[in-house]
Amino acid sequence: MELSSKLEYALLALLEIANSYESGEPLQIQQIADAQNIPKRYLEQLLATLRRGGLIKSTRGVKGGYVLAREPYQITILDALNCIEGLEATVPSRSTTNSVGTKVIGGVWEEACQALYAVLQQQTLQDLCDSYSKNSHLPLMYYI
Template sequence: MELSNKSEYALLALLELATRYSSGESLQIRQIAVLQHIPNRYLEQLLATLRRRGLIKSIRGAKGGYVLARDPRMITLLEAFTCMEGVDTAPDVDSDTTTVETQVIQEIWHEARQAANAVLQKYTLQDLCDRRDIHRHKEIMYYI
C-alpha cells in the first residue's frame, strides 16, 4: 500500500489546520501552499474534497480561510485517507469463476488492507502534530 501524493498533500494541509485548531485561526489556501510546498491549484481541489466530506470548513470574509470541522483528536488518519482515496473494499470472490490461487491471493490482500486500515484508524491528526513536535524538538537539540 502506497501513500499517493493526493493523500500526502491532504494530510499535510490537515496537519497545518490541526496545528491552529485550538487558536481558531483559519488558513488561506496560499498560506497552506507556502507552508507545505503544495501547488495552489492542486491544493484547491484537495481542500474542496475535504470540505465536501466534512473534515474542514471554509470561512468567508477578509480573514477567511479554512479550519478543521472537528477537534484533531477526533479525525483519524483512516478517515482522511478514505476521504481522498475512497473506500478501498475488496470485491467478493466468486469461487466458480476464479482459481484457488486467485482466491488465496485475494484473501491475503484483503487481510493486508484490513491491517493497514487498523493502523490508520488508531492514529489521529493530533497524533501527527505530537509526533511532528517531538521530531522538531530532537532536531533543535542536535544543533545546540
C-alpha cells in the first residue's frame, strides 16, 4: 500500500488543526495551506471531505475556520484513511483465480494488510502532534 498525496495532504491538514486544538481557535484555509505548503484549492476539497466524514467541523464568519470534531487522541490515522480514500481502500481485493499459489499469496497479503491497519488504528492525531513537536526543533538536511 502506498501513501497517496491526497491522504498525505489530509493528514498534514489534520495535524495543523490538531496542533491548534488546545487554543480552541478555528484555523482558516489560508493558514493551513501556508503552514503545510498545501495548494489552497486542493485543500478546500480535502477539508470538505474531512468535514463530511465527521473528523472536523467548520464555522462561518470572520473568525470562522476549521476545528477538530473530536479530541486529537480520539481520531486515528485509519479514520482519516477511511474518510479520504474510502472503505474500499482498507479492504484487500480478492483474486479471481483459485489456484493454491494465489490463495497462499492472498493469505500473506491479507495478513500484511491487517497488520498495517492495526498500526493505523493505534496511531492517533495526538501521536502525530507529539512526534511533530519532538522533531520540529531538528534542522532539516538538504543534499545536492
